[in-house]
Amino acid sequence: xxxxxxxxxxxxxxxxxxxxxxxxxITTVAVAxxxxxxxxxxxxxxxxAEVVDLTGKWLMPGMIDTHVHVGGDLDGVINPGIxxxxxxxxxxxxxxxxxxxxxxxxxxxxxxGAGANVAGLGMLKPGVTLPDDDPSPKxxxxxLDKALSSGLLGLKMWGGYYPFSMDVTxxxxxxxxxxxxxxAFHIGTKSSGSRLDGMRELPAILGSSSRAHIAHINAYCRGxxxxxxxxxxxxxxxxxxxxxxxxxxxHLARPNFTRGECDEDGNVRMDVARNCLRxxxxxxxxxxxxxxxxxxxxxxxxxxxxxxxxxTGEAGVRLFDEGDTIVGMSxxxxxxxxxxxxxxxxxxxxxxxVDAIASDAGVLPRNVNIEQxxxxxxxxxxxxxxxxxxxxxxxxxxxxxxxxGRVLAGMDADFxxxxxxxxxxxxGIVAGELVMLDGRAVGSGGTLLVTDEGQAAARDYGSDxxxxxxxxxxxxx
Ligand SMILES: [Zn+2]
Numbered sequence: 001x002x003x004x005x006x007x008x009x010x011x012x013x014x015x016x017x018x019x020x021x022x023x024x025x026i027t028t029v030a031v032a033x034x035x036x037x038x039x040x041x042x043x044x045x046x047x048x049a050e051v052v053d054l055t056g057k058w059l060m061p062g063m064i065d066t067h068v069h070v071g072g073d074l075d076g077v078i079n080p081g082i083x084x085x086x087x088x089x090x091x092x093x094x095x096x097x098x099x100x101x102x103x104x105x106x107x108x109x110x111x112x113g114a115g116a117n118v119a120g121l122g123m124l125k126p127g128v129t130l131p132d133d134d135p136s137p138k139x140x141x142x143x144l145d146k147a148l149s150s151g152l153l154g155l156k157m158w159g160g161y162y163p164f165s166m167d168v169t170x171x172x173x174x175x176x177x178x179x180x181x182x183x184a185f186h187i188g189t190k191s192s193g194s195r196l197d198g199m200r201e202l203p204a205i206l207g208s209s210s211r212a213h214i215a216h217i218n219a220y221c222r223g224x225x226x227x228x229x230x231x232x233x234x235x236x237x238x239x240x241x242x243x244x245x246x247x248x249x250x251h252l253a254r255p256n257f258t259r260g261e262c263d264e265d266g267n268v269r270m271d272v273a274r275n276c277l278r279x280x281x282x283x284x285x286x287x288x289x290x291x292x293x294x295x296x297x298x299x300x301x302x303x304x305x306x307x308x309x310x311x312t313g314e315a316g317v318r319l320f321d322e323g324d325t326i327v328g329m330s331x332x333x334x335x336x337x338x339x340x341x342x343x344x345x346x347x348x349x350x351x352x353x354v355d356a357i358a359s360d361a362g363v364l365p366r367n368v369n370i371e372q373x374x375x376x377x378x379x380x381x382x383x384x385x386x387x388x389x390x391x392x393x394x395x396x397x398x399x400x401x402x403x404x405g406r407v408l409a410g411m412d413a414d415f416x417x418x419x420x421x422x423x424x425x426x427x428g429i430v431a432g433e434l435v436m437l438d439g440r441a442v443g444s445g446g447t448l449l450v451t452d453e454g455q456a457a458a459r460d461y462g463s464d465x466x467x468x469x470x471x472x473x474x475x476x477x
Contacts, residue, residue, distance in 0.1 A: 006032040007045040009432050014054030014417065018061065018407040019389035029059065031413040034431035038409050054417060060388045061405050062093025062414030062430065064395035065369060067184075067215055067249055067358035070108060071100025071120055081108015082303075083362030085441040088114035090359070090367035091425025093414040093435065094395075094404060094449075097362070098184050098215060099123035099158060102150035106448065106461045115428075115435035115443020117414075119399065119450075119468065121156040121184055122147030124164075124172065133164055133190075140168075140175045147181075151454035151461065153399075153470060154181035159188030159198060160219075160272040161259070166191060170205045173212050180470050181451070182399075184213040187220055193271050196225045199238050206245055211475040213398065214239070214248040216360050218339045219256065224275055228338055236345050236353050243347075247398045247474050249358035250342045252372035255310065255330045257364050260300070262286045262325040276331040286325060293317045301328030301364075308365050330364075339372075343390065344381045352386075355394040355474070370416070374423040392416070399449075400472035 009031040016027050016039065023039075030037040030045055045051070070083035081104075087095050097105055097120035105120045122143065126133040130143055144155055154176045157169060164172065166189045176183035187198035189205075199220050206212065217239070221231040239248055258272040266286040268274050274284040280297055282288040292298035299310035300319040310330050311319055320327055345353045361367045373391060376382045382390070396405025403412045417427035428436030428443075435443030448465040450458045458465035470476060 002032040002035070002037055004037070004044050005046050007037050007043070007049045008032060009413070010043060010045045010049050010051045011059055011415065012051055012053050014057050014059035016059050016407050017384055017388045019385050019393040020406055021408070022385055023407070024385055029407060029415075031432040034413055036407065036409050036411045036413050039407060056419075057426070058384065058418040058420055059407065060416050060418065061392040061396070061407050061411070062428065063091045063369065063391045063416045063425070064094040064399070064401070064404060065092045065359050066096045066213070066356050066395045066398055067098050067251070067360045068092075068095045068362035069097060069099070069360070069364060070095060070118065070362040071097045071105040081105075081112035083364070084108055084112050084116060084118070084446065085114045086367050087359070087362050088116050088428055088436050088441045088443065089439050091370045091416045091418070091428055091436065092116060093416060093428055093430045094401070095119070095362065096399060097121065099156035101129070102147075102152050102457065106151070106463055109446040109448065109463055113444055113446035114441035115430050115433060115446060117430065117447045117449055117466070119448070120152045121154050121182060122150070122152045124155055124157050125162055133162065134168060137171055137175070140172050144175050144179060144181060148179065148451055148453040149457060151448055151450045151457040151465070153449065153451055153468065154183055156184040156186070158186050160186050160194030161270055163189050163271070165189060166201055166205055170207070170210065173206065173210045177211055180476055182213065182470055182473065183211065184215055186215045188271060193275065194219060195222070195275065196220050196231045196234060199235050202238055202246075203241065206242060209245070211245050213475065214246050216251050216358070217248050217342050217354055218250040218334055221338045221342070222275070222279065222333050222335060224279060228335055232338055232341050236342070239353050240347060245475070247356075248354045249356040250339050250354050251334070251358055251360045251366070252336070252339045252343065253359065253361065253366035253368050254332050254334050254336060255299070255366055256333050257301070258329050258331070260289055260320055260323070260325045260327045260329045262289070273329060276333050279333060289325070290317050290320060293320055297331060299330045301330060308363055310365065340376060340381055343376065352390065352394070355390070355398055357390045358395070370418060370425050371423055374418065374420070378423070397474045397477070400468055400470050400474070400477075402472055
């Protein structure tokens with residue numbers, strides 16, 4: 001441990017929340033050289049150390065958002081990295097981009113970075129990152145190789161958009177597992193949807209030994225097959241039966257995000273978008289989509305220099321037509337009760353069935369992890385320590401980040417400070433440096449998290465980087 005004379009930052013009198021040790025106490029945290037030097041009341045810091053008084057505030061290990069979109073790979077329409085400021089403004093200190101390309105991720109960190117740690121997965125998009133939607137085992141492994149050596153941690157399957165057969169899906173996960181790389185799966189195959197029927201295929205896809213991160217469980221419990229309560233119970237039962245093989249998250253936002261794209265015959269292409277229309281009995285056609293927007297149910301995503309916003313009604317229909325259906329769309333289809341139930345669900349031994357709260361946001365205007373988790377704390381659905389477990393400790397374990405997720409001597413000095421009166425994050429600190437204050441991002445750049453294989457690329461990019469050991473990731477541990 002560094003000596004007390006090296007302490008350069010003192011975070012005084014905050015309510016310190018450390019989920020692993022169940023510490024919930026008003027105390028002081030000292031930082032030296034980017035790491036936590038000590039936690040306790042008896043800290044003797046040199047007079048040169050900066051002292052921040054956190055009286056009345058909560059101090060948690062930095063929020064780790066295991067599902068964001070900051071790579072800006074939405075068909076190149078969005079500026080790379082435009083979401084990085086948004087996630088940091090919302091209190092994140094480490095984020096995991098689920099599905100993009102390293103070059104865009106790095107370009108984003110350079111142009112719009114806000115000082116966060118950033119990891120990413122390679123997006124599997126037939127015709128773009130894969131030759132077609134039926135890749136051979138050899139092509140799958142070459143694609144994984146490319147992702148790892150470009151600085152990404154593994155692969156993400158977008159089953160609700162670009163589904164593969166069950167066999168190919170299983171092979172992609174197996175390929176990641178062979179290399180101890182990260183595999184993430186947005187549920188859905190050619191024989192199922194981004195719904196409970198997709199969840200039902202999971203035991204067969206994973207068999208008894210494959211491992212994967214299952215994205216946004218709430219998105220498969222919207223009531224399109226069974227009443228929502230029954231879908232929640234079945235989804236939880238499936239996840240529990242795969243304990244040790246899967247990690248998972250839910251997001252707590254009401255709006256979803258999808259795409260409006262229609263084919264030459266005027267039929268909506270994307271499974272997710274079709275599900276949204278069916279839920280309210282609209283035709284799954286261009287006209288059905290226009291009507292849903294005109295009625296205020298569907299919104300079109302509009303990009304501005306500062307981020308994205310949602311436009312509905314007549315103005316939304318105009319954007320949809322101007323974009324010739326190639327527009328981002330949003331529907332208020334995520335059920336708050338579903339998200340809250342999935343978040344709170346525990347096994348008999350007291351462990352959470354769904355590991356984490358993640359936003360699936362970034363560039364999308366719904367970075368509400370902390371606000372919504374604080375709502376759950378307010379009505380007793382989570383204790384403050386449980387909230388920290390789901391926002392930082394479990395996410396750190398999911399990604400194998402052994403020096404994060406704790407407020408403990410020797411750990412990285414990444415913190416999120418919450419104002420309990422406001423119910424949101426008011427300060428973000430990464431490696432002892434301030435990256436967010438009162439909702440304003442004040443950092444720049446960022447640290448790319450790579451595997452061993454990605455080090456050479458990270459050096460070429462000229463960006464700061466850190467090597468992650470995925471054998472420590474929860475799905476492999
Ligand atoms: Zn996503």
